[in-house]
Amino acid sequence: MELVPISIAAISALLSVVATYLAVRSRDMMSAVVFSAIQSTAYALIYYVLMAPDIVLVYVPVSVGILPAVTILLIKKTERYEK
């Protein structure tokens, strides 16, 4: 009964590890933003499984919506590739 939701949370957590590593390591900032958004989506799934609907409702617009937009704006105004 509680096995299915918890395994969804564990798989999303493993996915977030992969996405975090790629976001930190990639030299192209644009793909770093995309990986960071994937990590945020995995976290939103974890919050949903851990029975925190309030956090999901605030986390999805903030961390999947506005924060990547702000970061892309920042990259647009500065430089795209890390030296």
Add this chain to the structure above:
Amino acid sequence: MNFREVVIAVSIALMVLLLAYVIEAGGLGPIAPQRLRELAASYLLNTYNPWNIIQSAQSLEAVTAIVWDYRGIDTFFETSVLFISIVGVSLLFRGYREKAGISNRGLSEIVKTSTKILSPLILISGLSIAIHGHLTPGGGFQGGSFIAVLLVLLSVVFSLDFVVERGLSTSRLLVLRSLGLLGVLATSVALLVVGLLTGVNAYIFQNMVREGASLSMPPWFLDRPTGGTLLFFNVFEALAVAAGLSLAFIVLSLRREEVEEALEKGEWYE
């Protein structure tokens, strides 16, 4: 991103899996507790409790009750931090002037049409989340960020000029933002003012009847519970968060022509 990085990332995830297996086999793993902490049990028992109204917030949702009633002063100061950082963003780019007609092309017609269909839905769901914050999961912060997403979407898809021409210039957004904060302030001292005028004992951030203070916000509107102050707090906070976040986004996305004059004067960052 090359193949080598992906392999390293996947092997880190595998390492986590195996390490978890080892820890669990040794009987050392973190186990989610079965019993609830006493503080949480007290909040859950009293969040909607007409039989013990002295400790109740009359809100069906425990999280909103904690955010705006039991820990109301904390949230008020967090709202002030939000206000201060928005002021900081506009201070960094001070001296800018919004100009119309630099480029108002935006994205393609397909994206514009689908955004036109989507935007009323986003607005209505954000308002619904904010207004029903004391009944269902949601509240002022959630509804406000939904509406801020709408403004970000409009300024990206239809260009900045579209948003400014529709009357949402940064100065007006700052006024809306301050109105939200003032509304939160007015709601928090409303019962105190009434108590001072009528000579009855009352507290700041008072919601329902408390010990030695008989004043109370209306707990029911027609046949629905309102949660007293929680309804007003949620509406004002949604206004404050939506206006504040979209103000910060618009200031950050100002174009070169608009900040150029300020930069030429700019001895202030030398």
Add this chain to the structure above:
Amino acid sequence: MSDPVSLLFTVLILSLVVNIGISLYGVFTRPSLVKKFISLTIFSDTLNSFAIALGFRRVVEGYPSIAVLASIPEDVSELAVVANTAVDPVPQALVLTAIVIGLAVYMFLAGLIVMYYRHYRTTHVRPAGGGSIE
């Protein structure tokens, strides 16, 4: 292996610990300020996830419910039923405000990085200390 749920919960917590490590590595070693910014947002999200995981609990049978009363209670005993199955609402209330305030502070930080780039024409950290990029 007696309890698979406990193993999966351990995987969840350990992944968060590893994420803290990776994002701190990003903050400390990557030279670009934008990369530091991205790593810092991941770091704060992970800390918030820890708080949420702290509020999770297991119930005797079935799955825990959200900390919301589904209907207006008719009797005091219904409240005890909710308190027996619901998760802890206190960490959720703390994290809720932290996420929105965090976004506003990150916007301020983004403005600072734009100003840094206008001054030094690069987002590399070294010119701030008087050194050169090479």
